[in-house]
Amino acid sequence: MSAIFSKQFDTKLRLAAGAAILLLGAAGAVLGYLLHPKQLDTGYTPMQPVPYSHKLHAGNLGLDCLYCHNTVDRASYAAVPATETCMNCHVRVKEKSPKLQLVRDSYATGRPVPWVKVHRLPDYVYFNHQAHITSGVSCVNCHGRVDQMVEVRQVQPLSMAWCLDCHKNPAPHIRPAEYVTKLDWKPEGDAAQLGASLIRAKGIKPPINCSGCHR
Numbered sequence: 001m002s003a004i005f006s007k008q009f010d011t012k013l014r015l016a017a018g019a020a021i022l023l024l025g026a027a028g029a030v031l032g033y034l035l036h037p038k039q040l041d042t043g044y045t046p047m048q049p050v051p052y053s054h055k056l057h058a059g060n061l062g063l064d065c066l067y068c069h070n071t072v073d074r075a076s077y078a079a080v081p082a083t084e085t086c087m088n089c090h091v092r093v094k095e096k097s098p099k100l101q102l103v104r105d106s107y108a109t110g111r112p113v114p115w116v117k118v119h120r121l122p123d124y125v126y127f128n129h130q131a132h133i134t135s136g137v138s139c140v141n142c143h144g145r146v147d148q149m150v151e152v153r154q155v156q157p158l159s160m161a162w163c164l165d166c167h168k169n170p171a172p173h174i175r176p177a178e179y180v181t182k183l184d185w186k187p188e189g190d191a192a193q194l195g196a197s198l199i200r201a202k203g204i205k206p207p208i209n210c211s212g213c214h215r
């Protein structure tokens with residue numbers, strides 16, 4: 001039987017199919033780039049509606065992270081504080097400052113301050129603050145020295161490889177749970193050795209199977 005298409009035509013067809021696949025790939029890459037949420041980028045520092053400074057409040061004034069993020073050790077979600085928390089002080093402190101106008105408006109109307117989220121994982125990833133905090137992973141491991149930041153910025157990639165790096169070898173990152181919000185804490189001896197003994201004592205075993213983080 002003779003071939004239906006000449007050999008030459010067959011080659012052209014293959015080339016065209018190859019080109020189409022390459023084009024689709026390129027379009028996919030462009031689309032992926034456009035759809036890539038900027039929240040997943042290291043360095044992401046959105047403008048906030050109120051010039052609130054962690055360096056001033058958590059650093060200089062020494063307020064504990066839990067004073068404001070008071071669900072972080074009890075829930076998956078680390079709540080951003082309600083306006084009432086700010087007004088504990090700001091009914092008396094800087095009570096006329098224009099920088100706090102939006103906070104006073106929020107207090108009067110009951111409408112929350114529209115803070116802009118800095119860190120955001122894709123919806124298909126499961127994350128839980130409580131599990132990390134109670135096993136002794138510090139805020140500093142994932143958010144950096146927030147107590148020295150005027151504006152919060154993302155310092156870690158929040159990528160799958162980054163999560164897994166720690167899950168496979170958590171020992172150097174585990175501290176006694178009472179120090180999780182002491183961002184400048186340093187262990188007396190070897191961090192990995194202390195971590196390993198805490199891991200044994202608490203039976204800590206971070207998930208590395210897919211369904212641990214994709215539920």
Ligand code: HEC
Pocket residue numbers: 048052054057058063064065066067068069080081115116117118119120139140143146147151152181183
């Ligand atoms: C006086 C209240 C207060 C204290 C204390 C405080 N924070 Fe915050 N935090 C806020 C507010 C308000 C925001 C939202 C505005 C912003 O991002 O700056 C925020 C945002 C954040 C974010 C970014 C959340 C996001 O959108 O992804 C992180 C991370 C964070 N805080 C960590 C900490 C850590 C760590 C500490 C302790 C060292 C701390 N905070 C202490 C009030 C506080």
Ligand code: HEC
Pocket residue numbers: 050051052053056057061063068081085086087088089090093094097098099100103
């Ligand atoms: C424990 C008390 C306390 C709490 C709670 C608190 N602050 Fe403050 N805040 C202060 C102090 C003290 C200053 C500095 C005053 C000064 O510079 O003399 C300040 C300064 C500020 C300023 C700068 C004002 C200016 O005119 O320079 C802003 C903005 C601010 N705070 C926002 C907030 C927000 C938003 C919250 C809630 C998330 C909050 N604060 C919670 C005590 C507090």
Ligand code: HEC
Pocket residue numbers: 065066069072076077078079080119120121122127129132133137138139140141142143158180181
């Ligand atoms: C193991 C890493 C890790 C640790 C430890 C950690 N965080 Fe987070 N944090 C994240 C990730 C990831 C997100 C984004 C979560 C999302 O989008 O679902 C986040 C989000 C936040 C947010 C925004 C609200 C939210 O829940 O999405 C705040 C506020 C926050 N973290 C504060 C803290 C504070 C305060 C501590 C320490 C007491 C802390 N985090 C410890 C990884 C961590």
Ligand code: HEC
Pocket residue numbers: 121125126127128131132135137141142158159162163164166167170173203204205206207212213
């Ligand atoms: C610095 C170390 C570290 C990093 C970074 C880290 N984890 Fe973990 N993770 C842990 C430890 C420790 C545990 C606690 C395991 C236990 O209690 O047995 C844990 C537990 C978990 C659990 C189980 C929680 C539960 O409720 O069962 C999930 C899910 C998880 N991590 C997801 C993530 C994701 C997603 C990221 C990245 C965005 C991440 N982790 C980054 C150390 C880390």
Ligand code: HEC
Pocket residue numbers: 040121122125158159160163164167207208209210211212213214
């Ligand atoms: C410790 C938590 C964790 C575990 C375990 C984990 N993942 Fe992920 N995965 C993530 C996070 C976080 C992201 C989002 C990261 C990003 O978009 O950069 C992600 C993204 C993905 C994506 C999206 C692809 C991409 O690059 O955008 C796929 C597919 C995926 N994971 C598959 C898997 C499979 C298959 C396994 C098991 C072999 C697995 N994951 C185990 C945390 C985890």
